Amino acid sequence: MVYRVGILGLKGHQGVVLNSIPKIDDVVLSAVADDSEEALMRIKKHPAVTSDTKFYRNISELLEEEKIDIACVSGTDGERAHVLLECMNRGIHVLSEKPLTMTLDELSMVKEAYNSSGVVLSMLLTMRFSPSYRKIREVVTSGIIGEVCLANAQKSYKLGDRPEWQKSHKTFSSTLAFIGIHPVDLIRWCTGREFTEVMAYQSNVGHPEAHDMEDNAVMILKMDNGGSACVHLDYCRPMKAATHGDDLLRIAGNQGVIETFEQGSRVRLITHERKAEELTLDEPMDEFLNFVNAIKGLEKCEVPAEDCFRVTEIVLKARESSETGQPIKL
Amino acid sequence: MVYRVGILGLKGHQGVVLNSIPKIDDVVLSAVADDSEEALMRIKKHPAVTSDTKFYRNISELLEEEKIDIACVSGTDGERAHVLLECMNRGIHVLSEKPLTMTLDELSMVKEAYNSSGVVLSMLLTMRFSPSYRKIREVVTSGIIGEVCLANAQKSYKLGDRPEWQKSHKTFSSTLAFIGIHPVDLIRWCTGREFTEVMAYQSNVGHPEAHDMEDNAVMILKMDNGGSACVHLDYCRPMKAATHGDDLLRIAGNQGVIETFEQGSRVRLITHERKAEELTLDEPMDEFLNFVNAIKGLEKCEVPAEDCFRVTEIVLKARESSETGQPIKL
Incomplete structure (x- = not known):
């Protein structure tokens, strides 16, 4: 299979994912969302972008319209918990910016959604x-x-x-x-x-x-x-x-x-x-390559979900x- | 006048005082006390020691027997408050190891004794x-x-x-x-x-x-x-x-x-x-020289008593x- 990647926000370390995509055969950049037109314009020159890559001004809209397998959640801290929940509920694997959430209550919700989701969750602890x-x-x-x-x-x-x-x-x-x-x-x-x-x-x-x-x-x-x-x-x-x-x-x-x-x-x-x-x-090491290989079951994830939950806590x-x-x- | 110095304990930075004494004209090493005969033996070769320097195994005994103007209080932390009080009560200027005391109660007592003593008090904040x-x-x-x-x-x-x-x-x-x-x-x-x-x-x-x-x-x-x-x-x-x-x-x-x-x-x-x-x-800078000059009123003390009390607290x-x-x- 080919893994379709969505970049949900251009406000963090999404470069880790973007720079790695061209080096991995079975991964494509499906879509990118950010509320800044300027940020989207800049990203359009990136080698990971293809003629099929879609651009959105709204993350929820991207998730509604596109079928993606992997999300890089790299927007603001404030929106992260909500975006993570949207991804979990859709069964999308997530490589997230940190911390995972803004509050301990949000963290519990994300943990619960993760436990019933079956996705691979990791964090950009670069x-x-x-x-x-x-x-x-x-x-x-x-x-x-x-x-x-x-x-x-x-x-x-x-x-x-x-x-x-x-x-x-x-x-x-x-x-x-x-x-x-x-x-x-x-x-x-x-x-x-x-x-x-x-x-x-x-x-x-x-x-x-x-x-x-x-x-x-x-x-x-x-x-x-x-x-x-x-x-x-x-x-x-x-x-x-x-x-x-x-x-x-x-x-x-x-x-x-x-x-x-x-x-x-x-x-x-x-x-x-x-x-x-x-x-x-x-x-x-290439973090995104490790993440993709962890999804494939080829490697253990170097930043496992339990560590993401714990250090956020x-x-x-x-x-x-x-x-x-x-x-x-x- | 000639300032008579007593070293009350050989367990700290008394070297600051000993090494400075030979460089100051109007200061002599009157006496040294420590409970270790071995430590006293070692010190006898120091250039600050003269044929008049007396040696004691007990600090209180030294204070009873000798008339000293300046004490270097450099024994254990545990005995310090007691030795400081003995010095204050005798009007002896004190350059002390740190912290000044082991407890806040002791610190209050030392502060009170200092306030009514008129001595110069400083600490070996080297x-x-x-x-x-x-x-x-x-x-x-x-x-x-x-x-x-x-x-x-x-x-x-x-x-x-x-x-x-x-x-x-x-x-x-x-x-x-x-x-x-x-x-x-x-x-x-x-x-x-x-x-x-x-x-x-x-x-x-x-x-x-x-x-x-x-x-x-x-x-x-x-x-x-x-x-x-x-x-x-x-x-x-x-x-x-x-x-x-x-x-x-x-x-x-x-x-x-x-x-x-x-x-x-x-x-x-x-x-x-x-x-x-x-x-x-x-x-x-030479800490002991500054201390002696502060006693003489020639310089301000680089480590004033109020700082000694405050940082100990x-x-x-x-x-x-x-x-x-x-x-x-x-």
Whole structure:
């Protein structure tokens, strides 16, 4: 069979899917929807687009008119739960932006719809496919750094001109949820440890032009072995910085420390036995190819649905903590 | 006059005082006390020691026998409050290890004794005298990075063979208080911002040989402008690492980011207008010389008593938060 793909929104990492489609034989781009005519115009030049690709200004309309097998759900945070439910109810496999939903209630509804749908659901946790973090996971799960005691991570982004939807909490899930989900996921995935509690703060102090969007966010998490994690996020990266983002992940165990450097692009390991050494990284993996192969039953999905539900739950509870001022059990 | 110095304990940063004494004309080392004969033997070779320097196995005995003007209080955390009170009551100026006390009740007592004593009180917050942090403070307080949105700091130390007193909470104030006080102080001092709330976790996960000493600790703090800070501490630095400690301080404002690199030894600034540049650092300052000059009224004390009280209060409340599992107002 040929898998027909629909891109439901051009506001996220849909590039992962678009760029991968031309490399996969039995996948075609059937349709694209976005409320911006300009965004649709830009996409029309993409190699994934064929003369058969349809364009819509409305996601529901696309779903009504087109028969698609795979949806890339890449619109605003606010509309995501609704779009996911529409896809689930139609039996469409979903690769979604994150977080999955804006509220825990929505998350329950999506989980229920998923459980009775039989579809493959995954999330664009793109960092899992980057060589640095795959290497860190490989080393930590091999036991080289021993028992994990502490993990910390940073995401620092340039603010730039944010799209309107990110400036309102009606459509934006908050900085803790929107970008915090990456480090929360990476720490959990790389260490194999579960989190048991979270406490967080976030606010917008210095960027009134970004309105509701928080320019700073911090959270601490307790691990199930008693260890701890801490994450800090900001949109304060200066315009003159060499890269858009300044990512960092560091995991300290009782036998060694492994950490990224140069904005997350390189990895360094130090142990009690061996001095600091830079590790050789493998090639990046193609997330969409993995997703399609998971649908076909050829590979296991690298970002399984249970992880999507769990990390969404964690960051929504982190946001809740920042609102209530109380730690939340996980 | 000649200032007679007593070293009350050889379990901390007394080296700051000992190494400075030979460089100051009107200061002499009168006496040294420690319960370890071995530690006293080692110190006897130090250039600060003269034929007149007396040695004691007991701090109270030293205070009874000797008339000293300045005390370096550098014993265990557990005995500190008591020794501080003995010094205050005798009108002896005090340069103390940190935190000042083990409990908030003790802190109140010390504060009261200080207020009626007329002595100069300071704390061995040695990092304030390091060129990196002085530069960061200078840049941040000048306004170059704009409004401070987020600050984060790391201390990672090699565990090594810890002294017995650090392995029990009867004599050790916890990792959050003992080393956490440095980053808490640096963030507060460099940004000029006050903290309004703290939430923290700490535990010993991977080093049973260290008993009560925590190998991991994290805290998040809210700033009085709504910004946030996050600190992570560990004793997981591998034995083969190039330096004993791996310190980091980073402050992100709405106009730029300033941060240390290479274990806190170098400083980098990036702003919206200027690419990343390494800043030239000044020479380190001599903490004990500043303290003596403050006693003489020649300089303001770089670590004034009110800061000693405040940062001790903050880290003791951070420890309380880790015990109660609740955020604590500051």
